[in-house]
Amino acid sequence: MSISGVIKMGSQVDAIRLRITIFAALFKHDLNKFIMDENTNNNILEEVTKGEYKFGFFSDIETDYAPKGLTEDTIRFISAKKEEPEWMLEFRLKAFRHWLTLEEPEWAHLHHPPIDFQEIIYYASPRKKPQLESLDEVDPELLETFEKLGISLDEQKRLSGVAVDAVIDSVSVKTTFQDTLSKHGIIFCSFSEAVKNHPDLVKKYMGTVVPYTDNYYAALNSAVFSDGSFCFIPKGVRSPLELSTYFRINAANTGQFERTLIVAEEGGYVSYMEGCTAPMRDENQLHAAIVEIIAMDDAEVKYSTVQNWYPGNKEGKGGVYNFVTKRGLCKGNRSKISWTQVETGSSITWKYPSCVLLGDHSIGEFYSVAVTNNFQQADTGSKMIHLGKNTRSTIISKGISAGKSNNSYRGLVKIMPGALNARNFSQCDSLLLGDKCGAHTFPYIDTRNQSSIVEHEATTSKISEDQLFYCNQRGIDTEKAIGLIVNGYAKEVLNKLPMEFAVEAQKLLSITLEGSVG
Amino acid sequence: MEKDTLQQTLPLDDMLIGQYRQYKDLISKNDTPHVRQLRQNAFKKFEKERFPTSNDEQWRHTDVEALTGDSYINELQPPDSEKNIEEMFRCDVHNFDTESYSMLNGWHSGNGESLKTLPEGIVIGSIRAAMGAYPEIFEKHYGQIAESEGNGFIQINTAMMQDGVFIWVPDGVKSAKTLQIIKIINKEEQLFVQSRNLIVLGKNSELSLMHCDDSVDQHASLVNTVTEIFVDEAAHLEMYKLQNLNDQSALINSTFVRQLANSTIKTNTLTFNCGLIRNNIHVRLDGQGSHADVLGLYLMDKEQHIDNQIRIDHNVANCTSNELFKGILDEAASAVFNGYIYVARDAQKTNAYQNNNNILLTPTATINTMPFLEIYADDVKCSHGATVGQLDQEAMFYIRSRGISAANARLLLMYAFAADIINQISIEPLRQRIDDMVKKRLRGELSVCEKCVLHCGAPEKEYHFDIDLSQL
Numbered sequence: 001m002s003i004s005g006v007i008k009m010g011s012q013v014d015a016i017r018l019r020i021t022i023f024a025a026l027f028k029h030d031l032n033k034f035i036m037d038e039n040t041n042n043n044i045l046e047e048v049t050k051g052e053y054k055f056g057f058f059s060d061i062e063t064d065y066a067p068k069g070l071t072e073d074t075i076r077f078i079s080a081k082k083e084e085p086e087w088m089l090e091f092r093l094k095a096f097r098h099w100l101t102l103e104e105p106e107w108a109h110l111h112h113p114p115i116d117f118q119e120i121i122y123y124a125s126p127r128k129k130p131q132l133e134s135l136d137e138v139d140p141e142l143l144e145t146f147e148k149l150g151i152s153l154d155e156q157k158r159l160s161g162v163a164v165d166a167v168i169d170s171v172s173v174k175t176t177f178q179d180t181l182s183k184h185g186i187i188f189c190s191f192s193e194a195v196k197n198h199p200d201l202v203k204k205y206m207g208t209v210v211p212y213t214d215n216y217y218a219a220l221n222s223a224v225f226s227d228g229s230f231c232f233i234p235k236g237v238r239s240p241l242e243l244s245t246y247f248r249i250n251a252a253n254t255g256q257f258e259r260t261l262i263v264a265e266e267g268g269y270v271s272y273m274e275g276c277t278a279p280m281r282d283e284n285q286l287h288a289a290i291v292e293i294i295a296m297d298d299a300e301v302k303y304s305t306v307q308n309w310y311p312g313n314k315e316g317k318g319g320v321y322n323f324v325t326k327r328g329l330c331k332g333n334r335s336k337i338s339w340t341q342v343e344t345g346s347s348i349t350w351k352y353p354s355c356v357l358l359g360d361h362s363i364g365e366f367y368s369v370a371v372t373n374n375f376q377q378a379d380t381g382s383k384m385i386h387l388g389k390n391t392r393s394t395i396i397s398k399g400i401s402a403g404k405s406n407n408s409y410r411g412l413v414k415i416m417p418g419a420l421n422a423r424n425f426s427q428c429d430s431l432l433l434g435d436k437c438g439a440h441t442f443p444y445i446d447t448r449n450q451s452s453i454v455e456h457e458a459t460t461s462k463i464s465e466d467q468l469f470y471c472n473q474r475g476i477d478t479e480k481a482i483g484l485i486v487n488g489y490a491k492e493v494l495n496k497l498p499m500e501f502a503v504e505a506q507k508l509l510s511i512t513l514e515g516s517v518g
Numbered sequence: 519m520e521k522d523t524l525q526q527t528l529p530l531d532d533m534l535i536g537q538y539r540q541y542k543d544l545i546s547k548n549d550t551p552h553v554r555q556l557r558q559n560a561f562k563k564f565e566k567e568r569f570p571t572s573n574d575e576q577w578r579h580t581d582v583e584a585l586t587g588d589s590y591i592n593e594l595q596p597p598d599s600e601k602n603i604e605e606m607f608r609c610d611v612h613n614f615d616t617e618s619y620s621m622l623n624g625w626h627s628g629n630g631e632s633l634k635t636l637p638e639g640i641v642i643g644s645i646r647a648a649m650g651a652y653p654e655i656f657e658k659h660y661g662q663i664a665e666s667e668g669n670g671f672i673q674i675n676t677a678m679m680q681d682g683v684f685i686w687v688p689d690g691v692k693s694a695k696t697l698q699i700i701k702i703i704n705k706e707e708q709l710f711v712q713s714r715n716l717i718v719l720g721k722n723s724e725l726s727l728m729h730c731d732d733s734v735d736q737h738a739s740l741v742n743t744v745t746e747i748f749v750d751e752a753a754h755l756e757m758y759k760l761q762n763l764n765d766q767s768a769l770i771n772s773t774f775v776r777q778l779a780n781s782t783i784k785t786n787t788l789t790f791n792c793g794l795i796r797n798n799i800h801v802r803l804d805g806q807g808s809h810a811d812v813l814g815l816y817l818m819d820k821e822q823h824i825d826n827q828i829r830i831d832h833n834v835a836n837c838t839s840n841e842l843f844k845g846i847l848d849e850a851a852s853a854v855f856n857g858y859i860y861v862a863r864d865a866q867k868t869n870a871y872q873n874n875n876n877i878l879l880t881p882t883a884t885i886n887t888m889p890f891l892e893i894y895a896d897d898v899k900c901s902h903g904a905t906v907g908q909l910d911q912e913a914m915f916y917i918r919s920r921g922i923s924a925a926n927a928r929l930l931l932m933y934a935f936a937a938d939i940i941n942q943i944s945i946e947p948l949r950q951r952i953d954d955m956v957k958k959r960l961r962g963e964l965s966v967c968e969k970c971v972l973h974c975g976a977p978e979k980e981y982h983f984d985i986d987l988s989q990l
Contacts, residue, residue: 435864441902443888455907457901457903
């Protein structure tokens, strides 16, 4: 039985607590204090803006590095290290040569010092171990890392029914539940394994949604990507498990460039989750990933992520630069792709999960909660490109800015002439906590036929005195009232997260500061 | 007299640069040192930056290269005109008495004095004449309100400014009549016309202004207008811009407003016809308690293109703004709307509202709408909305089920859509006249100007829809 089943059978109170938990996770707020301690006098706003990063430990794992810097040799090194076929190397080199012709994009509402791409190590992997038969043989340090992250692999295996692929630094270290999945014909493995074992599938789909020419960071990723996850759902199969990948940057000065490819054939269904963390370091680390999703006729892919890279310290020092290209292609009729994201980490987030609605009647959804505090900057949103008839899309984005952060929504809704009767609804709200932060909205709406209906609305506000007064009047103190209101504010999106993520969010929270070094 | 035009087939920017270099002295003949200095600085910038291209984010959706790549004639001397266009275009809308000021091809026209003082004390006239007569006002405001950074159109306007309208409303003065600025383009050749306006409202003053852009022929032209408006404490400005040019015309219209404490403005930009039109409206709320209403209506068809760029800066606390633009796009018309609300740090208690609604009538009409918010203060209420859609099918069905033809039902609904803007016109005779124009425009009966935008030459005739409203 899956965990979600257990929860659904539990009392309603549990369910409510769980939701609060997710909220608490967002704010790096101590769960127990929040729910259990009735007499808590901690100012939630303080905690929101001053909470410590809890995943900043560094694991001492033996690591193989590529030489620093980026040249064709680096790419050949990566490719050789991964024992890749010739066509893969060709693809990388083509991407690299294209990347050299591009300039770093500057249109986003983000400010950061120029990135020196020659100062980055493009490949780091935990030192190869002999082929493992069971979890007992895995490097104990590595296991401990996952324990700290709340992804105890064997526990997962026993209890949760979630198949996990864990990617540390650049390499996939462990995928659970492959046997169960393969019974259904589902392929869920690391990207490098897929290149070796399923080259035809990779060749057929890789780069079809995000070509290497797409943008600066997509080209960079295509040239140097080290690993990632590959997921293939055959015709008519509903994945019995939630699939999940964990990414962790461990080594210093390294960039992480992973690549995820999810393909759902006709009538397939999968719910896929991603989580990520990084140690606390003074220098900025670069993360540039690509996620490609393809949904054929009647297929549905639900992608959820909690992005929790190290956001930098309170003075804005360090943190991960997160430049990610995520795009789904609703290729078949009646297909559906849904993105749910909770963005709490990274010092800089540049991320626009998109849907290309090619098939008639296809559906794209985007639900996002983005929280920034201290000196974090986020420029995130979604793109919905309507090509097919009767396509529908929904964008719900909730931005919360605190401290001295800047949080921008940037989105595009494009209705092409052939997208008859297309429908879009977008709502992007911003909430400002404090008077030193910024909240911005940059929607682009481009409509090219008369039968479509596009609506966009946005509000910016702080927590209103009326709402607080109402709560106070009913005996709820101000701190709790703020928690309640913010929770309600983001609820629309949080409700879209799979229940399994809620459990993991709880586990993430239970990591104590004592257990983390760094 | 030396021939004042460079008849060449150079692109516009090269032609203008050449012209400036050659005729620098002629251009800045009447300048005060202040204005001359501004010209030189602006020209240096223009030489380097040139006109924007569609690679610039702000111009991405408007084919500006096609405009500036063409060759035009730019006149450096006023045209000889025997016709008294002031009389010709004098507005005789019933019950609507205006004080008019006319310009032909960008130059002050008519036999009247170039600078006059109205009985209540308002000064109106040619900016060339005003420059020498009111140097202190010029020094304080001219070139100070318009932002030329990264905008070649503003730079070249400042560098080669020749004529335009100057209005000064002294402290405490209220305009008795609506001032009407009539700008006519009439020329056999392809003209580039620049005009520069400076409008200064003193403390506690009031001004009602109507600004009509017209063309009376079917020749192509490119008009580049820059208007700077200063609204002092507790002053009130009401401004209507009527734009009705021919399909070959292009109009780049930039209006910059700076408001001080407790002042209010209401601008209404009504676009009925024009080949390509770009309205930049930038309002800076620099004094507490100020309020801006920025409204607009655009009814475009054929292959016309309209680009409205509206920016409102809330620089201080306790200001409010309201922005509403509505458009109906027929045939292959295209529209761009970019609203930008900026709330500076500590501009608390800001209340800003922004809305853009569009109706597309055909499969070939397109709209790009970008309602932006940039906010750095927490105690604010800012909201925006944008919709693109068609006429409401249920409302359509309701009207048709009462025996009203599809064509009429469609007209009625479009008219109702536009009424939101029209009803905000507070001068009743003008409201009625514009109301009629919208009805005419929606029926496709509005030709480009027999006389001026307001078509007062047309026989006074009530426009009714052929609908028995009692059936509803």
